[in-house]
Amino acid sequence: MGKTTNREPYQQAYYPPSPTGFTRMMRTCFIWQLYRFLVINVKILKMMAKSRH
């Protein structure tokens, strides 16, 4: 069998988006995630406030 020099297209994994290196870095960047933690909490509190009756 010859050396593989191409990649099989049209497979399940061919279509979804993949995160860039920058996106992956930001997912674990402590300062950025601290900010996102606050944002997520505020959003969830807003959602809970809107859910109350």
Place this chain on the structure above:
Amino acid sequence: MARILILGAGVAGHTAARHLTELLGKQHEIVVVTPNAKWNWIPSNIWVGVGQMTEEQVTFDLTEIYKKTQVDFRQAKALSIHPQGSADSPSPFATIEYTCANKVGVKENVTYDYLINATGPKLNFDATEGLGPEHGYTVSVCTASHALEANEKLQHVINRMRKGERCNIVIGTGHGMCTCQGAAFEYIYNVDHVLREAGVRDNARITWISNEYELGDFGMGGVHIKRGGYVTNGKTFAESLMVERGMDWITRAHVKKVEAGKIHYELLDGSFHELAFDFSMLIPPFSGVGLKAYGKAGEDITAQVFAPNGFMKVDADYTPRPYMEWSAKDWPQTYQSPSYRNMFAVGIAFAPPHLISKPMQSTNGTPINATAPRTGMPSAAMAVAVAKSIVDMIKGAEKPTHTASMAEMGAACVASTGSSLFKGTAATMTVYPIVPDYEKYPDYGRDLNLTFGEIGLAGHWLKYFLHHAFIYQAKMKLGWSFIPD
């Protein structure tokens, strides 16, 4: 004096008990009946299932907690309800059978003025031949003890992979009518994480199998979120997560049968397939726990009180309609039984009016669609609303005063991996409302400012914080009522 009888002490039942103890004076009686004296914070079972938490970290003894309150705790299972009483009893009552060691098998009739049915689901492993840890070949993370067993089997497979063996791991749903895809979704990422930590990920083929039409449906018909300048379907992100971690996926699948090492499944297109596995965690379908209901003369009125799937009918609109005529208004508001004003059902115990995702059938007539989720957050909100309504009704209100429709409330779901606060990660998702309302939000059925998803360490911190906050709250420690449900 009024007696409130709560059947079940899971998230919904225990939340109702907590709030009733807080809102009602000591002159009223709260009776909690549940067959298992251990309370379980079910979302953290996922971590037990991969060996990153112990059973003791996700459970505690309810007996000790209720001793501090006016709750009369009975470790027993409910067998039947008699909402009209009987020839011998003018008051309505429930028949229970004790499960605690000193009274096992003893039956008793417990009268009530108000009944809250919070019995949760029966884990219906029997719906699929060979499914489940008790009589089958797959594991489960639906209870803490199931999760412990799942981890034992996972560690066994990891040891085989350490010796160089290649293993197939299959995670998802074990029937065409399952809900709770979120739990399986979180588990598959945790399994991937522990395999990487063990250095054996290259020896595993991990496959997702579910009854969802597309990945990211979660029984809610999927979600749309704003990201990168577009409004994008959650399917895109769910698939991206799978690809990033090297997982395959099979959707639109009904698992028909499981044999040792082999899953037989049918797809929506009517084709039949097999999938080999060395380790498989498949969520079972849910049904009602099998409570019966009897009238005054002892006649069976189960069909009047319960839907055919065993869940209790409440104030939903159960009129059969085509999918395109379904509405957010079909969903219950007060969770009061339409037949008996002093009976309510909350959490998984109430009968939804219909699915949220579109019903589908294979060309062979097999239903293959994700059923409606009723997770911890909405279950707790229903329990709080019902507890407050009952308090007002005891004080003289004619009808329930509080509502908690799933079409008017949101939910958050955090799929978190890793036990380290700095190395873990999570996919965080919120939806508002849970049941899409296309009359209020014509484009996507949901408020896109409150429906969002993102991946990162922040969600992992949130999940860790919620684990401790909710267990603190459930233990009714000082200031518990200030923690939002």
